[in-house]
Amino acid sequence: MSAVLLFSRSHLFARSLPPLVPTLAPTLAPTLAPTLAPTLAATLAATLALALAVSSALAQLPTFTPTGTFALPQGTTSIVWDVGPDGRLIALSGNSILQQTARNASTYAPIGSIPAGLVSSFGPSFIRVSPTGTIAIGDGNFGAGARVHFVDQAALSTAAPTSTASLALGNFSARWSGQNLLVAGAGSDFVPFLSRVRYTDATTPLTAIRVVSNIGGASGGVAITGNTVYTGVGFAGSGLVAGDVRAFNLTDLLSTNTSMNYTAAAVLPGGPAFSASPLATDRLGTLYVGDSRFSTDPASGVLAIDPATGQRLTLSPAGGNRNYAVAFSPSTDELLVTTGGIAYRYSIPAPATAALLSLGLLTAARRRRA
Secondary structure (H helix, E strand, O other): OHHHHHHHOOHHHHHOHHHHHHHHHHHHHHHHHHHOOHHHHHHHHHHHHHHHHHHHHHOOOOOOEEEEEEEOOOOOOOEEEEEOOOOOEEEEEOOEEEEEOOOOOOOEEEEEEOOOOOOOOOOOOEEEEOOOOEEEEEOOOOHHHOEEEEEEHHHOOOOOOOOOEEEEOOOOEEEEEOOEEEEEEEOOOOOEEEEEEEOOOOOOOOOEEEEEEOOOOOEEEEEEEOOEEEEEEOOOEOOEOOOOEEEEEHHHHHHOOOOEEHHHOEEOOOOOOOOOEOEEEOOOOOEEEOEOOOOOOOOOOEEEEOOOOOOEEEEOOOOOOOOEEEEEEOOOOEEEEEEOOEEEEEEOOOHHHHHHHHHHHHHHHHHHHO
């Protein structure tokens, strides 16, 4: 049970264990052992050793193994996409909603549509699919006319457009946490902020609550891992540099009715990360930052960052001098690095891999002692 509990903690806790466990392991286990049943004492010692092995593994970036590619949906208008609950991409092209025909396939089929004219002529800002199948769409407009639309995937039909629930809200990027959507955008004054919208069903009124204010000169992406929310600065402004990324407590953002200042949060170690958009995280808590700077840079790619240490590396499967986006597929444990209409797939070791290896070594050692 102790090992299971250890693995349920966030990556930040796990990565804080290396300096702690060596102190506890030699002292705590021998001290408690005389007062514990032999089996429990052995379990405690094994758990502490396992924690040390696992935390050491998590203190570095994962190994990225290329596993293949597939084509992204194509169209005559700007297309946005997200990874759906079953691992297939869901995309918005014009007012049509498409779904990948199979995981990692290069073909897409319509599953429904929304009424025409709901998104900007320049294209939507985002599409985000919740774990329960609610689709959120940023209309890509600016100022007072900007709106975020919601539609349930189960309500879609290819026979006719499906009406959406919506509210006025500046939008650039977003991320679901349960029934709550965290939206990065700006108001009519073009000052960026992060808002929370709770979606219950198509008939319940929607309200946006601003939870973070004064995010530099432009909004960045949004990513969530465990109880941590990352967002950042897209363009320099208000004394902040482009690529500044900061971490916020998810519980606080989901419960507060007041806004905190962006600069009050902790800065991501290691310095600015491109233009802080798009952002993504994996199961291990690694933070990924795509490159949307629209510039020629031989070092462009996707940054993989250890949020605890600032250690980083760049994934550039198609070379530099291009824009890159990034997403994580929980159902396949794969990272998707995209550019030029192609998704490059990378496998990421599951957290259990290190645990099973360490547990196996411990078990073998105990058998040898026996």
